[in-house]
Amino acid sequence: MTNMKNIILKNAFIVDPSQKINALGSIIIKDKIIIDLILNKNMTFDKNNFNVIDCKGYLLCPGFVDIKCHLRVPGEEHKENLSYASHSAASAGITSLVCMPNTDPIIDNISMVELIQRKARKESDVKIFSTASITKKIQGKDLTEFGLLKEAGAVGFTDAIKAVDDATVMMRALKYASAFDILLLQHPEEKSLSKSGSMNSGVLSTKLGIKGIPEEAEVLQVDRDLRLTEMTNGKIHFYNITTAFAIDSIAAAKKKGVKVTCSTSPHYFTLTENDIRKWRTYAKVSPPLRNKKNMESIKKAILNNQIDCITSDHSPHDTDSKRLPFEQASPGVIGFESLLPITLKLINDNNLSVERLVELLSFNPSKILKLKSGTLKKRRPADLVLVDYKKNIKLSTSLIKSKSNNFPYENINGRGKIIMTIVDGKIIFNDRSFNIK
Amino acid sequence: MKSKHLLSIKDLSIADINNILTKAEKFLDKKNKKKNSFSDKNIINLFFEDSTRTLTSFELAGKQLGASVINMSIATSSIKKGETLIDTAMTLNAMDPDILIVRHNMSGVPYLLSEKVNCSVINAGDGSNEHPTQALLDALTIKRHKKNIAGLEVAILGDVLHSRVARSNIYLLNKLGAKVRIISPPTLLPPKIEDLGVKVFKNLEEGLKNVDIVMVLRMQKERMSGTFVPSEKEFFKFWGLDRKKLNNAKKNALVMHPGPINRGIEIDSDVADDIGRSLILEQVKLGVAIRMALIEQLIK
Numbered sequence: 001m002t003n004m005k006n007i008i009l010k011n012a013f014i015v016d017p018s019q020k021i022n023a024l025g026s027i028i029i030k031d032k033i034i035i036d037l038i039l040n041k042n043m044t045f046d047k048n049n050f051n052v053i054d055c056k057g058y059l060l061c062p063g064f065v066d067i068k069c070h071l072r073v074p075g076e077e078h079k080e081n082l083s084y085a086s087h088s089a090a091s092a093g094i095t096s097l098v099c100m101p102n103t104d105p106i107i108d109n110i111s112m113v114e115l116i117q118r119k120a121r122k123e124s125d126v127k128i129f130s131t132a133s134i135t136k137k138i139q140g141k142d143l144t145e146f147g148l149l150k151e152a153g154a155v156g157f158t159d160a161i162k163a164v165d166d167a168t169v170m171m172r173a174l175k176y177a178s179a180f181d182i183l184l185l186q187h188p189e190e191k192s193l194s195k196s197g198s199m200n201s202g203v204l205s206t207k208l209g210i211k212g213i214p215e216e217a218e219v220l221q222v223d224r225d226l227r228l229t230e231m232t233n234g235k236i237h238f239y240n241i242t243t244a245f246a247i248d249s250i251a252a253a254k255k256k257g258v259k260v261t262c263s264t265s266p267h268y269f270t271l272t273e274n275d276i277r278k279w280r281t282y283a284k285v286s287p288p289l290r291n292k293k294n295m296e297s298i299k300k301a302i303l304n305n306q307i308d309c310i311t312s313d314h315s316p317h318d319t320d321s322k323r324l325p326f327e328q329a330s331p332g333v334i335g336f337e338s339l340l341p342i343t344l345k346l347i348n349d350n351n352l353s354v355e356r357l358v359e360l361l362s363f364n365p366s367k368i369l370k371l372k373s374g375t376l377k378k379r380r381p382a383d384l385v386l387v388d389y390k391k392n393i394k395l396s397t398s399l400i401k402s403k404s405n406n407f408p409y410e411n412i413n414g415r416g417k418i419i420m421t422i423v424d425g426k427i428i429f430n431d432r433s434f435n436i437k
Numbered sequence: 438m439k440s441k442h443l444l445s446i447k448d449l450s451i452a453d454i455n456n457i458l459t460k461a462e463k464f465l466d467k468k469n470k471k472k473n474s475f476s477d478k479n480i481i482n483l484f485f486e487d488s489t490r491t492l493t494s495f496e497l498a499g500k501q502l503g504a505s506v507i508n509m510s511i512a513t514s515s516i517k518k519g520e521t522l523i524d525t526a527m528t529l530n531a532m533d534p535d536i537l538i539v540r541h542n543m544s545g546v547p548y549l550l551s552e553k554v555n556c557s558v559i560n561a562g563d564g565s566n567e568h569p570t571q572a573l574l575d576a577l578t579i580k581r582h583k584k585n586i587a588g589l590e591v592a593i594l595g596d597v598l599h600s601r602v603a604r605s606n607i608y609l610l611n612k613l614g615a616k617v618r619i620i621s622p623p624t625l626l627p628p629k630i631e632d633l634g635v636k637v638f639k640n641l642e643e644g645l646k647n648v649d650i651v652m653v654l655r656m657q658k659e660r661m662s663g664t665f666v667p668s669e670k671e672f673f674k675f676w677g678l679d680r681k682k683l684n685n686a687k688k689n690a691l692v693m694h695p696g697p698i699n700r701g702i703e704i705d706s707d708v709a710d711d712i713g714r715s716l717i718l719e720q721v722k723l724g725v726a727i728r729m730a731l732i733e734q735l736i737k
Contacts, residue, residue: 196662203629209544209566209601212628279545323523325543327564 006030007425008045009386012055015354016062017363018375022355027060029382032425037376053434055386058419061358062374063095063383064339065365067156068185068239068263068311070332071097071128073119074112075104080316080403085336086124088401090429092336093385093418094312095126096366096373101133102160108133108144110152117153125428126421127383129155129371134173134184140164143173147180155369158185158239161286161331163221165191170225174234183369185237186225188246189287193217198327200273200288208279210326213288219245226253226260235259237368240313242268242287244297251306261368262306265313266342267333269298271408281322281329282408285315302360303350309365312339316404334407337399341414344389348415354389386420393417442551442558443731446569446608454612458577460730461723464501475504478736479534482508483525484561485541490696490721491561491570495538498728504535504736522546523553530554535736539563542660544601557735565599565660571695572605574727576613578720579650582691587614590647592686593635594678595654595703598625599661602695603654607633620644622676624665625656641676645685653678653694653704669702679705683714691716 010026014037025039028050045052066089072080089097099116101107107116113130120128132154136142146157157177163186164170177184194217199205201212222238226249229236241247241264250262267285272292275283283289301307315332322329339361347357366374373383393416395409421429427436438453449457480499484492492508499506511525522541529537536557539547544564551558562568579586591610597603597619610617611634618636619626631637638644645651656672666672683690692708692715700706709715 201628203632206627206630206633207604209564209604211565214628278548323549325522325541325546325549325564327543 006050007422007427008050008052009055009060009384010043010045010052012058012060012386014039014060014376015358016376017355017359018062018377021376022353027376027384029422029425032382034376034378034380034382036378051436053420053436057388057390059354059387059389061385061387062362062366062376063385063421063423064093064361065096065098065371065374066094066312066314066336066339067098067309067365067369068265069097069099069314069335070102070316071099072316073099073103074115079318079321082119082123082128084401084403085314086126086128088336089126090421090423091401091418093340093387093421094336095383095385095421095423096129096371097126098129098131098155098369100160101131101158102138102162106133106137107131108136108138110145110148113149113152113154125426126423127373129153129369131156131158131185133157134159134164135169138162140166140169143169143176146177146182150180150182155371156183156185156237159187161187163187163189163191167224167228171228171232174228174232174236178232178234183235183237185239186221188218188221188238188241189213190217190220190224193220194287198284198288198331199276200290202273202291204273204276208276208326210279215243215245215290215294218243218287219249222246222249226250226258229260230256230258238262239311240265240268240287241301241307242290242298243294247297247301247306261308263309263311263365264298264302264307265311265335266338267313267408269295269302269346270342270412271295275408276326279326281324281326282333282406284326284329284331285313285333286331299346302346303352309368310339310343310360311365312336314402315406316402317406318404322406332406334400334402334404336402338395338407338409338414340387340416340418341393341395342409342412344416345414382422382425384422385418388417388419389415391415391417438734441735442547443569443735444547444551444558444560445567446572446605446612449612451612454573454576454609457573457727457730457734458580460733461577461726464726464729465723475502475736478504480504480506480536480538480732481529481534482506482538482561483529483540484508484510485522485539485546486562488540488561490724491540494721494724495561495728497725498732501725502729502732504732523549526550526553530556536732559731559735562601564601565604566601567605568601568695569605570724570728570731571602572609573731574720574724575606575652575693575695576609577723577727578693578716581723582716583649586610589615589649590618591615591650591652592618592620592644592648593652593654594620594641594644595676596625596656596665597621597630597654598627598665599657600654606652607635618644618648620676622666622672641682642685645682648686648690651678651683651686651690651692653692655695655697655699655703673702677701677703677705678708680707683708690714693717693720696721
């Protein structure tokens, strides 16, 4: 869809936590940028110079920023590519993606970061930012060139679904990162406790004859890294928090002033280990799905601000990677299309404001990685999303636009439908509610 | 039986179990043995993991019923043979067998295959999950010696963590009303095993008190990564079954073992070879009858 004209989105329910806005109003977009935001006024606009879109009844907010997804490029293009990922994300209201470096080859040098950027410019409508690995080849030994990689455009550093397990390496990484104001993002699993397991440890793993990963594997990693972060005065983010233990540790560290943030993903507050049923590999994720008690703790932590943001943890896999004995199957689920409906339903079910939703999906993740989006402030990029936020939907594989379809949410209820997604002033998704010239 | 497969003891009702046991007893009678009624039936033993007794037992059972039996042993010690797994099963399925008997070192594989093929699938042992025919033959062995299984005190001793035999036996013995206890070094206990309805003992002498049956398990080194018990010597000293320790059990307590036996590690030869106490060879013998009963049941 091309936009010859500039856009006015009028009569929208505008929510922008960055300016504490929660009101009816209009937004004017010109040359990729938000040029004005007008509240509480019924205005008439010149239809000849503008595409005027009446957004009555819809939520208008900054586009969602997903700081953890696997785009499988390069190396596993049979599972996903940037063009599929972009379509899928756009239809889910996500305007910025932050991809993981555990590709083949690994994103641990400048040319790989540049490759992602070059391909993203060509193939993707949504913004794609690359992370780089903390250690070369994700081997947990030697640090990558943090400074040069940041200059090249890496927005954060992570060893993806492996934690840096050597404490000295992690300590140095945290220290060195502080010279460049770089954020390290850590997978929360202590390796020696988790390496041989493939589901949560408990009576269910005993019944299925599968080696388990104890909940404690998470808090052990988190506790060690919190100590190291405090010691080095560094900063850290934990992805995919799944246990009450880790929530408590992170909350206590925040109270002490440690620079820590954390996130979780929809499957950790929607599914439990019981969803594995009989060795169902679509419910195999890393870290593993936990019991109901932990799932409830994660929900609570999202609602009371202990968890800072929600990522999709989009992890596409082809059928051959999943149609295997449980212990051999690859971990991960498709995540873009379910990100909004599951999160909004949680917010609605607990009578929280839509503002919290926008914080979790846009404002906070953007702030954590210091991206320019996540706000509707004037002169910022026009990355925004229009949502029918009162609509109930049923999640199903038929919604999936990703190249893979390892989707675990068949027939789960969700809330919210994306009406329009705009990136840099360009409409990249329109559910056909509007006829745009 | 409700299902056309036998994947788990959990899928069997008490009536199903009793039915199989009764049928098997019938096959113990020599004159019922050679039956050619299944000469038009094909059975494939698809074994992805080494086996002597189970494979032979299934083969014999099929042949004694007159069926054609094909053994396929596929080594999968080299990992990531996943695609071949489903492909192999689909290929065999295309040849239209009546029963596929599957053993695999990964839990859940027979279940996975049962969803892909048209024929009946029998689980001949999957990872650390289940070994239902072993539990059935164990039940028959106990029944022949103790008449009633209900009310018996049964101790399962040894490496329960890695044992599929233990899990199937726990389900089956609980169904039939026995009281099951587990005696094991703490490192070889599965998490939350008490939730399956068993009592747990870390001390062998204490655990054996008042026990009618002791089921001894082998240390499954092939499934272990790292050290669970410091040495075999130490294991034998504290958890290996010898005459003296067995004296803590009831006077007429009997000893079982699914095999293969590691003498001097989990069991002393003196006990293993005591024909008054040890049912180990009888278990093997009854295994063929159980498998005949099961094959007959599933083919019909």
